Amino acid sequence: GAGVSQSPSNKVTEKGKDVELRCDPISGHTALYWYRQRLGQGLEFLIYFQGNSAPDKSGLPSDRFSAERTGESVSTLTIQRTQQEDSAVYLCASSGSRLTNYGYTFGSGTRLTVV
Amino acid sequence: SQQGEEDPQALSIQEGENATMNCSYKTSINNLQWYRQNSGRGLVHLILIRSNEREKHSGRLRVTLDTSKKSSSLLITASRAADTASYFCAVGAGGTSYGKLTFGQGTILTVHP
Numbered sequence: 001g002a003g004v005s006q007s008p009s010n011k012v013t014e015k016g017k018d019v020e021l022r023c024d025p026i027s028g029h030t031a032l033y034w035y036r037q038r039l040g041q042g043l044e045f046l047i048y049f050q051g052n053s054a055p056d057k058s059g060l061p062s063d064r065f066s067a068e069r070t071g072e073s074v075s076t077l078t079i080q081r082t083q084q085e086d087s088a089v090y091l092c093a094s095s096g097s098r099l100t101n102y103g104y105t106f107g108s109g110t111r112l113t114v115v
Numbered sequence: 116s117q118q119g120e121e122d123p124q125a126l127s128i129q130e131g132e133n134a135t136m137n138c139s140y141k142t143s144i145n146n147l148q149w150y151r152q153n154s155g156r157g158l159v160h161l162i163l164i165r166s167n168e169r170e171k172h173s174g175r176l177r178v179t180l181d182t183s184k185k186s187s188s189l190l191i192t193a194s195r196a197a198d199t200a201s202y203f204c205a206v207g208a209g210g211t212s213y214g215k216l217t218f219g220q221g222t223i224l225t226v227h228p
Contacts, residue, residue, distance in 0.1 A: 033216070035218070042220040045215065045216070045217060056215060089156065091157065093158075103160035104158075106150075106157040106158040106159070106160075107157055108156045108157040109157055
């Protein structure tokens with residue numbers, strides 16, 4: 001597609017349940033990023049995939065968070081045993097392997113609400 | 116932390132005025148980028164400046180970078196009500212962290228018609 005697609009756009013889940021968030025990057029973009037944004041805050045880096053290299057997981061806040069990416073396509077971010085503090089907008093972005101003047105392209109995000 | 120820190124946190128101006136937002140960071144960078152966010156959802160890339168560049172223009176946007184002071188500024192000239200949004204700077208690391216952007220907390224800009 002023309003842009004980065006994220007689904008679902010909104011998700012309400014009960015505390016303790018697992019959730020999966022999906023990101024479809026721009027075709028041909030080798031790099032994919034997940035960020036979390038709490039209400040009124042900046043973006044918090046979670047994880048970064050670049051081609052076939054090992055992902056940079058340094059931003060994952062706990063072992064309840066994990067992410068996978070198959071090749072250079074779709075990525076899923078999984079949050080197990082959700083907690084209320086996980087409520088946030090989860091943003092995905094993609095970019096090419098070489099730095100250009102176009103930066104990252106972001107999706108519209110998934111708004112996760114844990115009740 | 117390499118995180119960009121924006122100043123001011125909020126800025127309120129009248130249409131037609133210029134808006135200046137500043138960003139400071141702590142370590143060496145490969146590049147610095149500015150993004151705009153409307154309504155708390157997806158971010159839109161505005162402009163990228165590389166560490167060996169000092170100034171860049173794009174339409175009504177002007178970005179400067181001073182690596183000796185570890186700071187950048189974003190100037191929006193002749194602002195419009197449609198420029199109302201949150202603006203974030205993001206610093207791009209080099210070396211083994213190449214490609215990873217670290218965002219600041221943002222500046223909320225309100226342009227009154």
